[in-house]
Amino acid sequence: xxxxIIQSISLVLMLVIIQACVKKEDTIAKIEVRNENNxxxxxxxxxxxxxxxxxxxxxxxxxxxxxxxxxxxxTFNYNEIYQLGQAGVAVLDIExxxxxxxxxxxxxxxxxxxxxxxxxxxx
Numbered sequence: 655x656x657x658x659i660i661q662s663i664s665l666v667l668m669l670v671i672i673q674a675c676v677k678k679e680d681t682i683a684k685i686e687v688r689n690e691n692n693x694x695x696x697x698x699x700x701x702x703x704x705x706x707x708x709x710x711x712x713x714x715x716x717x718x719x720x721x722x723x724x725x726x727x728x729t730f731n732y733n734e735i736y737q738l739g740q741a742g743v744a745v746l747d748i749e750x751x752x753x754x755x756x757x758x759x760x761x762x763x764x765x766x767x768x769x770x771x772x773x774x775x776x777x
Contacts, residue, residue, distance in 0.1 A: 679766035681743060683730040687722050687750045687757070690776040694726030698752035698775060702730055702761070705747055716744055732763055750775050 687698040703717040716735065720728040728750075732743060748759040750773045757775035 678733070680768070681732040681735070681763065681765055682768045683732060683746070683761055683763055684768060684770045685720075685722075685728045685730075685748055685750070685759075685761070686770065686772040687726050687728070687752070688772060688774050689752075689755065690774065692774075694722075695750075695752050695755075695775060696722055696724050696726060698722045698726070698728070698750050698755075700728035700773070701749045701751075702746045703749075704744060716746060748773050 683702060685700045685702070687695040687700060689695050699719060699721055701717070701719050704715055716732075718730050720730055722728045735743060743763040743765050745760065745762050748757075748761055748771060750757045750759075752775055755775040755777050757773040759771055759773045761769055761771040763769050
């Protein structure tokens with residue numbers, strides 16, 4: 655009986671140690687913004703946010719804003735949202751703005767990947 659208890663405890667400890675050794679990779683979203691002429695847009699405001707799938711009052715967990723760099727890309731890091739073993743991360747709405755131009759899209763954030771999407775903004 656004692657032997658089985660010791661074996662069980664040893665197995666649990668080994669699993670905990672192995673789990674602690676697994677390094678989580680980055681979960682990144684990159685949004686490229688282009689205008690109606692297919693030119694990259696610098697300093698466009700990009701908003702990623704979740705939308706409730708029910709009519710119930712719920713708090714939106716993700717609402718992030720970033721600006722595009724000289725290459726027309728806004729980068730978001732979702733390492734804090736994704737936890738090892740989690741089945742999925744998020745599907746987010748994209749809104750991009752620059753002056754009187756705007757565009758929309760959607761992005762599926764997959765765990766431990768660089769997820770990319772392009773949004774076209776137009777007047």
